[in-house]
Amino acid sequence: MNLSFSQPPRLEWTTGDLSGGPLLRKSTCIQDLTGIFSDERARQLLAGERIVYEVEMLNTSPAEGELYTGITHLYPGRVGHEYFMTRGHFHAHREQGEVYFGLRGAGLLLLQNEQGEVRLEKVFTGSVHVIAGYTAHRLINTGDEVLSALAVWPTLAGHDYHALAKGFNVRVFEENQQPLARTVQNG
Numbered sequence: 001m002n003l004s005f006s007q008p009p010r011l012e013w014t015t016g017d018l019s020g021g022p023l024l025r026k027s028t029c030i031q032d033l034t035g036i037f038s039d040e041r042a043r044q045l046l047a048g049e050r051i052v053y054e055v056e057m058l059n060t061s062p063a064e065g066e067l068y069t070g071i072t073h074l075y076p077g078r079v080g081h082e083y084f085m086t087r088g089h090f091h092a093h094r095e096q097g098e099v100y101f102g103l104r105g106a107g108l109l110l111l112q113n114e115q116g117e118v119r120l121e122k123v124f125t126g127s128v129h130v131i132a133g134y135t136a137h138r139l140i141n142t143g144d145e146v147l148s149a150l151a152v153w154p155t156l157a158g159h160d161y162h163a164l165a166k167g168f169n170v171r172v173f174e175e176n177q178q179p180l181a182r183t184v185q186n187g
């Protein structure tokens with residue numbers, strides 16, 4: 001039997017660029033992030049259409065048991081002193097985990113469990129982050145280049161952006177040109 005070799009999609013590890021497959025793309029801009037940063041006035045002073053992050057996903061089957069694969073490109077920048085970050089979420093199906101892999105840039109992965117306990121993991125080229133179920137997650141770009149990370153998660157997981165609408169219990173600010181994590185009162 002003669003089997004042909006098919007060409008899978010390709011990820012350029014150094015840039016996080018995905019190609020060779022049907023892709024879905026979503027951009028999230030400053031104007032989409034009302035109430036996410038601590039200094040809402042500073043957010044309003046930035047151009048609303050400025051992109052904070054982009055997600056590129058392989059357009060694969062959403063059926064139960066399958067996996068999604070996506071790249072997040074989080075741009076460098078700050079709202080006031082707070083670094084650009086993703087909205088962050090729990091999975092709607094809380095027990096579902098996820099794995100992130102740092103591709104380029106420098107940042108932090110903020111993890112918060114249902115008890116409100118927080119951990120911060122450094123994100124760098126080659127970092128591997130096993131996000132357990134019942135754990136909300138948010139990427140933060142503390143560097144001055146794009147932070148790109150690969151994520152693989154179950155299609156079943158879904159997203160719950162409401163549970164943490166008041167914010168995570170820690171925020172990360174630039175102080176003296178260094179990232180500083182501060183505990184906050186419920187966001």
Ligand code: F6R
Pocket residue numbers: 055070072086087088089098137138139151153157159
């Ligand atoms: C999927 C996942 C990532 C994020 C992406 C954008 O479960 O964790 O692909 O969706 O980093 O962040 P959010 O979804 O919080 O806007």
Ligand code: MN
Pocket residue numbers: 089091098137153
């Ligand atoms: Mn997730």
